[in-house]
Amino acid sequence: MHSVNHAKNIVEVKDVSFSYGSVSVLENIRFDVHEGDYLGVVGPNGAGKTTLLKIMLGLLEPKSGSVSLFGTPLAEFTDWHKIGYVPQKATSFDSGFPASVYDVVMMGRYSRRGLGCRITAGDRALVEKVLTQVGMWEYKNRLIGSLSGGQQQRVFIARALATEPEIIFLDEPTTGIDQKMHDEFYDLLRALNRENGLTLVLISHDIEKVTEEAMHIACIDRTLVCHTSPEEFLKESASKNLGGEKVKIITPHRHNH
Numbered sequence: 089m090h091s092v093n094h095a096k097n098i099v100e101v102k103d104v105s106f107s108y109g110s111v112s113v114l115e116n117i118r119f120d121v122h123e124g125d126y127l128g129v130v131g132p133n134g135a136g137k138t139t140l141l142k143i144m145l146g147l148l149e150p151k152s153g154s155v156s157l158f159g160t161p162l163a164e165f166t167d168w169h170k171i172g173y174v175p176q177k178a179t180s181f182d183s184g185f186p187a188s189v190y191d192v193v194m195m196g197r198y199s200r201r202g203l204g205c206r207i208t209a210g211d212r213a214l215v216e217k218v219l220t221q222v223g224m225w226e227y228k229n230r231l232i233g234s235l236s237g238g239q240q241q242r243v244f245i246a247r248a249l250a251t252e253p254e255i256i257f258l259d260e261p262t263t264g265i266d267q268k269m270h271d272e273f274y275d276l277l278r279a280l281n282r283e284n285g286l287t288l289v290l291i292s293h294d295i296e297k298v299t300e301e302a303m304h305i306a307c308i309d310r311t312l313v314c315h316t317s318p319e320e321f322l323k324e325s326a327s328k329n330l331g332g333e334k335v336k337i338i339t340p341h342r343h344n345h
């Protein structure tokens with residue numbers, strides 16, 4: 089039976105503020121993600137969600153405040169194999185990109201064990217296991233660029249899983265994916281969380297789906313508007329018009345960074 093271990097913080101975000109130049113984008117964001125949690129990060133376009141994710145991953149440095157991963161401040165954190173990241177628009181390979189599905193997932197093993205390492209039977213078995221888990225083993229010899237967006241996104245999850253992470257961060261992973269694939273994708277995330285105990289942090293504009301799937305919701309709009317259960321979030325956003333409706337009608341934007 090899966091449960092969240094509230095005694096163990098996988099991510100601690102402490103009073104994080106950030107600005108691009110003089111433009112303040114995040115102010116005093118503070119929350120924790122516990123082991124086994126499934127956190128949905130929601131908020132309007134331009135609210136700072138991707139920026140916050142990049143700060144949690146150490147890709148951007150906060151102006152003030154700090155982040156710890158697995159109890160270690162980011163500056164001292166070295167266990168990057170524990171962290172999986174599926175970025176926005178991971179699905180932009182063109183059809184000629186010369187790597188098979190199998191190769192792409194094996195790259196996850198290299199990042200786990202270091203380039204130049206010898207591939208072992210254990211690596212091969214793990215690649216088979218994670219590709220089977222995401223339902224893509226039969227596509228192993230296909231070129232990554234020849235797959236649909238939803239199939240590619242599954243392969244990227246498999247690559248993240250191949251590093252044997254304890255937490256996966258996903259940034260709007262279902263953008264551009266059709267409805268059926270979309271539902272299957274959420275089913276996969278649910279299984280990884282509820283059955284395998286993997287901790288998930290998912291940015292999504294799909295309030296309806298994310299409040300059905302996640303265990304907690306963090307609503308960001310420059311500040312942390314709320315960090316609560318999906319039920320409370322829906323209640324609060326209905327009574328205060330906090331962002332639920334606002335978010336729902338906005339389609340994901342694109343910017344070049």
Ligand code: ADP
Pocket residue numbers: 108113131132133134135136137138139140343345
């Ligand atoms: P969200 O993910 O919630 O849509 P972002 O974190 O992408 O929000 O962006 C927050 C704000 O920061 C937006 O106003 C966006 O235009 C701005 N922004 C994002 N990236 C950059 C950048 N590299 N340089 C300057 N401004 C940026």
